[in-house]
Amino acid sequence: MYxxxxxRQISNGQWWQVSNKEAPIAHLxxxxxxxxxxxxxxxxxxxxxxxxxxxYLLHAYRQGIRHFIISRKVKIQLPDANIIVVQDSLAALQQIAAHHRQQFDLLCIGITGSNGKTIVKELLFQVLxxxxxxxxSPKSYNS
Structure with missing residues (x-):
């Protein structure tokens, strides 16, 4: 949990709106x-x-989300929300994932190719x- x-620091983002800088984030x-x-x-x-x-920012807000990373400023009001602006939201997600992965000293097996990654992943899981x-990764979320 961060x-x-x-x-914000990991993603090199800038505050657009701050509600609570110490709010804990456990889910992306x-x-x-x-x-x-x-x-x-x-x-x-x-x-x-x-x-x-x-x-979908407003929809997420209505679902109770109060923490956002965006790549362009929008003209909607999200009271009590933390909003970070970055150059590229996907790159920020990747930076955060890479940072988190580096916190652990674990063996990591990567499966590459055009076809068959999910079945190989599941087969390795069953064997190991x-x-x-x-x-x-859940389902076929292999990236």
């Missing part, structure tokens, strides 16, 4: 439809080919789980 201020979200533990969640407004996460503690 404070929102620590996350990219989908406003899948809000869990809203009080300690940080929503990333990712910009993709078909969607712009900035369009009886001998090691395993952490793996």
């Amino acid at each position: 404070s929102i201020e620590h996350i 979200l990219t989908d406003s439809r899948k809000v869990i533990f809203a009080k300690s969640a940080l929503f990333f407004a990712l910009v993709g080919k078909n969607h712009d996460g900035h369009q 789980r009886h001998h090691y503690k395993i952490v793996r």
Whole structure:
């Protein structure tokens, strides 16, 4: 768990709006439809080919989210929210993930290729789980 201020520092972001710099963040979200533990969640407004996460800020806010990383300023009011502006929300998410991963001295197995990554991941889990503690991505979230 990190404070929102620590996350701002990791992501090289700037405060756009501050409510509580010491608010604890334990969950990272990219989908406003899948809000869990809203009080300690940080929503990333990712910009993709078909969607712009900035369009879902108000929806996430109404779901109870009060911590946001955005890549462009928006004209909506989110009272009592912590909002960090970064150059690229996806790059910020990746920086935070890399920082978190570096906090542990664990063996990491990477599976690459165009096809078959999920099945290989699940097969390795079945083989190794009886001998090691395993952490793996859910479903087919392999990136």
